[in-house]
Amino acid sequence: LKELAVKEEHRRVIVVPKIVVEVLYNEIQRSSKYRCGMALRFARISRIRDDKTPKEADTIQRVKEIYEKQFLKKGKYKAD
Secondary structure, eight states: OGGGEEEEETTEEEEOSOOOEEEEOSEEEEOTTSTTSEEEETOEEEEEOTTOOGGGSOOHHHHHHHHHHHHHHTTOOOOO
């Protein structure tokens, strides 16, 4: 992924959207630290998705939908 980097700021790396990766995580959390307002807890790349284009990747809106559903699944409702 380093070869796709166009800008690095501290722990943040901006890359050209050329590949899609599948990310595993333990939980989605709200976070004021990130502009999108969400963070993946214990995120790690599991594989490169050669079968998908960047336009087919999930959006922040989709992440927010998954965030809402994760609490319903656990029997708790934590939506803000």
